[in-house]
Amino acid sequence: MTKVNFTEKLSEFSDLWSPKVIAEMNDYQFKLVKIEGEFVWHNHTDTDEAFIVLQGSMFIEMESETVHLNEGEMYVVPKGVDHKPYSLEECKVMLVEPRGVVNTGNVTNDLTSSNDVWI
Numbered sequence: 467m468t469k470v471n472f473t474e475k476l477s478e479f480s481d482l483w484s485p486k487v488i489a490e491m492n493d494y495q496f497k498l499v500k501i502e503g504e505f506v507w508h509n510h511t512d513t514d515e516a517f518i519v520l521q522g523s524m525f526i527e528m529e530s531e532t533v534h535l536n537e538g539e540m541y542v543v544p545k546g547v548d549h550k551p552y553s554l555e556e557c558k559v560m561l562v563e564p565r566g567v568v569n570t571g572n573v574t575n576d577l578t579s580s581n582d583v584w585i
Contacts, residue, residue: 472498472520475585476558484579485561485569497561498585499569504552508571515543515563522557526550 470488475498479486483505485497501524517526518540526533526541527550533541543549570578 478585483577486583486585493564495565499559501553502556505550506573506577507548507550508573509546509548510571513564514545517541518560520558524553524557
């Protein structure tokens with residue numbers, strides 16, 4: 467393992483809604499993703515999902531509330547909770563989740579990205 471520079475890693479890709487793995491710890495992966503616009507309603511039946519905003523701001527819409535996250539803030543969506551992330555402008559986010567988690571959870575569509583892509 468070598469040190470990871472978030473700014474350098476984020477400069478290596480431009481595609482949206484396509485998480486890239488930057489490190490692993492035990493069975494967990496740290497992923498960087500750029501988001502803009504709306505994602506799809508989905509859930510992760512077997513795991514929580516952590517969103518850490520590195521740059522910009524985003525929203526996580528859920529049935530009972532919408533959480534607004536700014537740079538330097540995080541939120542953990544509990545397993546099984548339907549949610550839809552979105553942002554008004556490009557936002558750079560770190561995700562922390564177990565290895566093998568698909569970005570669209572229980573939904574497969576054109577926003578489903580390849581899993582376990584390292585940069």
